[in-house]
Amino acid sequence: MRRQMVAACLLGLALSACAIGAAAEESGSAAGDGAAAAAKQPIIQLRPQDSWLMEICALSFIAAFLVNMYVGRRRNEALALVWTIELVSPDGVLDRNFSLLGPGDTAAGEVLLKDSAHCYKFWASGRRFCQGLLATFSLVRRQDLMAYTVQKLRGQRDNLELEVRMNESGMPPLVLAVAPPATARAMQQESDDIRVLCKKVEVTKDRIANWPDRLTVLAEQASSFYSLMTPQLLELAFGREAFEPLRPYFRFLHITNEAPDGPHPAVIRLSFSLPPRGDTDTLNKFLVAVLLLADLLGSYKLTPEQQKKAAENRRRKEEEEAKAAGRADEAQRRAEERRKAKEEAEKERLRKLPPDQRAKEIEKKQKLMMKRQMSKYSKKICARASSRAPHPTPHQLGARTMQATASVRAQFVAARPAARTSVRRSVAAPVRAAAAQGEMVNDMGFKLMRKGVKEAAKETILTPRFYTTDFDEVDEIFNLEKNPNLPMEELTAMLEEFRRDYNQKHFVRNEGFAEAADAIQGDMRKIFIEFLERSCTAEFSGFLLYKELGRRLKDSNPVVAEIFTLLARDEARHAGFINKALSDFDLALDLGFLTKNRTYTFFKPKFIIYATYLSEKIGYWRYISMYRHLQRNPDNQLYPMFEYFENWCQDENRHGDFLTAVLKARPELLNGLEARLWSRFFCLSVYITMYLNDHARHYFYDALGLNVTQFNRHVILETNNATERVFPEVPDIEAPGFWDRMERMKDYNLRIIAIEKSDAPDFLKKLQKAPLVERIVAECVQLFFMPTKRTGSLDIEGAGQYMY
Structure with missing residues (x-):
């Protein structure tokens, strides 16, 4: 390795010497032109070697750095x-x-x-x-x-x-x-x-x-x-x-x-x-x-x-730990008191200001808060529904055979190190590094906002998002005065279905939850917590959107407004049930904090309808497929929550049927070239997101005895079959090359994740990820222009046809 480093440095020095020599020769030839040439030269002249020496040295250092990185690894x-x-x-x-x-x-x-x-x-x-x-x-x-x-x-x-x-x-x-x-x-x-x-x-x-x-x-x-x-x-x-x-x-x-x-x-x-x-x-x-x-x-x-002395020593150790915990709690309480006192002082100061100046101060603070919340790629807003929102109660490849899958699950439960390749990254989080930076972390490496409350996972393009839309345009879509041809009979029948609340008494926990959570240890415990967090965030995102839609449509269309409110009821129930499951693992999500501080992505109303319809339908097939698999393989059922998926998925399917009626109520969303292109785009977006997400976390599915590739293909196939009854055009997932492109994107995404977890500098990570991102984008574009299936909207007479 030293020889390569020396060679890189000598190469850089040689380049420097050549550049300096060439510059000196050029300078010498220019000097022989006499006084006339000198008169034409600028008053301030930078010699070429002075201009390029630092750049050449920097390039030499970068070359040595890159060579050393490759050879060192x-x-x-x-x-x-x-x-x-x-x-x-x-x-x-x-x-x-x-x-x-x-x-x-x-x-x-x-x-x-x-x-x-x-x-x-x-x-x-x-x-x-x-x-x-x-x-x-x-x-x-x-x-x-x-x-x-x-x-x-x-x-x-x-x-x-x-x-x-x-x-x-x-x-x-x-x-x-x-x-x-x-x-x-x-x-x-x-x-x-x-x-x-x-x-x-x-x-x-x-x-x-x-x-x-x-x-x-x-x-x-x-x-x-x-x-x-x-x-x-x-x-x-x-x-x-x-x-x-x-x-x-x-x-x-x-x-x-x-x-x-x-x-x-x-x-x-x-x-x-x-x-x-x-x-x-x-x-x-x-x-x-x-x-x-x-x-x-x-x-x-x-x-x-x-033994007696050892017991006394440990009792003394516990007393010291209790005192230290008490001091920490006291410090936290004092900090909270200081914060509240500061807020009260600020409120008192604002009350003493003249009304116009007070309004300017408040507006200034609001602008500052909005500026901090704005994202570079998405629009961030503070949802007005947050103040009224009820707070719900609290590696590279998958298993190739069922025997290998059972082995992976056993290794997870035993909390032993496991690997599917000879060299891969460990799942364990760097707890000590986070603690050294002053962050509050638990024994599994999760960052905590405070004791028992988990900090939300970092937002990426593949994580569940919070959505907002143009609610005035939504009002235009469902306003009865402006749209007298809305199928109100069908919507009223659906409202009666939602009012019956079939799952009102379904989500009742039993004693097996805490016992099952205690039995999940090691790496599997961390992976399961991450699964619960993603699911809770996705359900809570739907609750916020539906709740705000129900509030905004109360005057223009009370029937649709009540349906959206009942949809929000179901989503809140799901999110609260999952958040309560997190408490079995001594953690919880602060959903109120997420409401006020999460990034909200703005979508036009028609895009919201396309996306939420697909989300509900694919959620139904995910839950029901997982439930049926675990019923056939009860030994893989790690946690009692999976037993609730059969009735749970019926909520998802009812939501999807309501959105089907919404789509059919607006013919422009299902007819024409633009509708076909958007239908194709959102289908591919949802399918690709699920495929990449699940393969990046295949250990969870391995532990449940599921082959993640077969599971994803089955869910996408069934979702596509259901969607083609409504959307004017869907991807032909059975076309030659479709799954090959999905596999290539999955491999590129896994390589991006490995690069992100590496020790390389940030600028080098971006350079390494750039060609992989470009390949994923290229595969997406080619998927978009692959053969499709021209389908069409099928009318459903009477109440929605539910699939139980």
Whole structure:
């Protein structure tokens, strides 16, 4: 890698030298023209080398940076693979001590997980006293030229951390840390269990003769340290010379049953620098040491006195944590009081102003608030319905076979690391990084607005959106005086259907919800929470839109206004039910805050009608397909909410039938070239959005036993069949090449997501994503001009024909 870096720098310097030499030659030839040429020169003349030297140096640095990024990533990946091969070698230490190396099919080499360009992980399981061993390669950031230079100057090296996850029931209550003095001080500051429970132990030579002098021992009880770190164990693991020859590689040892981070409180962590390539003897000694400690701890029992002291220490730790939590709550309460006092003072100041000046101040603040809320690509408004809105109560490929799908689900529920490819990004969120920035996060990495209330997910082009429209134009569409030919008999019959409220008593929870939520752990818990959040946001978005439509049409068309209000009732019920499900996972969404602060996307009324019709219809087929699958496969039903989908989807279908009547009431929405083009456009938009979204989150569907590709194709096919009874034109999804283009867009989108999660600078991410975005746009355009099916609007006599 150094050779490539040097070559890039020399190339840049050569370009600089050529440019400077050419400029000097040009300057010399110009000097020979005499005084006449000099008289024509400007008063201020910049020499060419002064104008281009900085640019050439900058380009040289960028070239070196890019070359280093590519070479550094490849070298880190090769280094991790080489050491992993050493770890999984036949008859090696891990092969003799664990029954399973990697998360699944080790014959295909799928044992290494890529967490980032400089962090790789390896999992082994199947051994007594422990759940498994997680080996984490923390390599030098070779892909980042600046970081790599700083790390090399500081003497940082490639490290390997071995984490043995012990069975909680078999590990005694103790905390122990061994590290060099500087590392020990840092561990005391970062780890609450070490800071509160441990004290420094002075190791005497009469107890351990070969113990190194330059290591600091922090132990909850000195007797436990001497019982574990016996001369026999050190000699068995490291040889007669004991630990001294390996001290340059050793970083720290941390044994605890009170781990402050992660879902596994009982762990043994041994971290050391990687030895030179090929030095497997040093690597095996550390592996043997950590496995011997695991066996010793699995059978180790504390004396009654030690147990009593350990219980007192933990009681003291809990008291300190309670005091710290109390101080935090008190600080939050004071901050809230200060904020309220500031608001009251501001209100009092405004009351004292003259009316005209007060109006200007209020208008100025409103403009400032609107300016902050305006998005670059969409119009943001503060919905006037928000003040009246009721607050509802609280990797690359999917599974190829059902056996593989069941394996994925089992790995999720067991909260073990899982991978479908040899190198992919980990699902775990960087909790420590967020905490270091002062953000409030929970143990799964979700950002919190306050305790128990989740911050809304970042808005993207594929996430559920909040919509607004031109309500005056909507009033023109449904005004009875201006549109006397509206099919009011059909709409009145639908109103009677909605008034019956078939699902009024359907959404009643039972005791199984909380128990099922507690059983969902690990990565699957986080994925399921994200599914609930997206669903709740989508349902609440529909509630806000329908509620405002119902309010605006109350005078011009009371029947349609009441139908929209009843639609809002259904959507609010769905959103509240999902938000209550989130509380089973100790989280909730602040829907009132979302109402006032979410981005509202403006659509014309006819676009709103097209989009909401498709949304309701595709929602029906998603819910009913998922429900039928889980009824056939009850073992995959992770959560009781899925049992409610059969009646739930009937609400969606009734909403779609009402919107069908709305479309037929406006012939211009279903007749003519413009209507055909918009019908085709919105069908493709909805289908593509669902296809890309679901494949980006295929782990959720894998856990339910669903093949995400087959599921999406079935839902799109059924939705298209239902839509062609109403829309004048729909895509021909059975045309040759349709699904091939959808697959290509899915692959491009997955690559964009991987780039977004990488460690590259933002400008480089944009450059990497640009060609992929262009390809997705090109595929969308080609899909738009593919063969279509000319269908037509079919009249429905009487009440809507519901599909139960």
